[in-house]
Amino acid sequence: MTSSFIPSASYDISLLKDSQLLLPSVSIGNVPQLTCDLIIHTLHLKRVGFISSDAVIPVVGQYEDQQAIGISVPIEVYQSKDRRWTVIQQRSPTLKGKKQSLISTLITFIASAGFSQVVILTSLDAARRLDSQISGIPFRVVGDVNTVQDIYQTIQVPNLEMPPTEQQQKEDIDMTSTLPPMPGAGIARSLYQQLQEKKTKVIMFCMFVLEGDNVQDSVELANLLNTYYHIKSKDTDINNSGAWTPPKSWECLFGTPFNAEIYQ
Structure with missing residues (x-):
């Protein structure tokens, strides 16, 4: 299978090699995509290409960089x-029955690009947390032992817990997998x-969220x-404020303001 990556005009695909890939999973609250929006627009990342896939809803919209065509x-x-980071942004949901097709497309792209590491972002349904996950920070990681230990020592984010065997059986979780269940993670x-x-170096950051206004979650x-x-x-960060810059599309994140007069 050939890579489905379509580079922008004059972009050399070899420049993807050895960068770190930030990859959001369409999941509850769309927190991963909102987070990537913040990173893309704060760092003024350049769009270098597209991934062609029939596994997602085909939509088009206005390009948010008003200086570009x-x-x-x-x-x-x-x-x-500096080519240190490559970021994928998925703007439409995966079609029903097409999840494996999208995964195969992404894996092919990752293998052909030669990234140094893949960082998956996902959100998990906070309403389905274990008792041990209710208190404390809402973040968890999934990865190899050494990376998980380093993350915990650096920013105190623990490994995603495996539920008790009895609960796995009740929820019909794949008992042969070493990964915990991830409700809402796409x-x-x-x-x-x-x-x-595929022996790809990969780490996954998870955040427990509820559906609603998830802007603060993404921040x-x-x-x-x-x-x-x-x-x-x-x-x-020119002003050293630590603030993130949202895209213009966030102005209509929850629709346009309603006309209050019609309710009077």
Whole structure:
């Protein structure tokens, strides 16, 4: 299978090699995509290509970079100026019955690009937390032992807990998997597992959230990633405020303001 990556004009695909890939999974609250929005627009990442897939709803929209010509499409690829980070942004949901097709497409792209590491972002249904997960921070990680230990020592984020065997049986979880259940996480669990099988270096950051206004959740997840990876440089944060820059589309995140007069 050939890679489905379509580079932008004049972009050399070899520049993807050895960068770190930030990959959001469409999941509850859309927190991973909102987080990637913050990173893309705060760091002024350049769109370097697209991923073609019939596994997502085909939509187009206005390109948010008003200084450039073009449109937004379902799966876009961005990269930082120093090529340290590559970010995928998925703008439309995966079609029913097409999850494995999308996973295969992403894995093919990852294998052909030669990334140094894949960082999956996902959100989990906070209403289905274990008792031990209710108190404390809402973040968890999934990864190899050494990486998980380093993350815990650096930012005190623990490994995602495995539920008791009895609960796994009640929820009909795959008992042969070494991964905990991840309600609301979309393709994240399967994608992580298959990347591991391909011997790809991969880590997954999870956040427990509830559906609603998830803007603050995305800011907190972006802050967590920045604390560990130092994504933002001093040059990026001109005012040294620590603030993230949302895209213009967030102005209509919950629709346009209603006309209060019609209720009078």
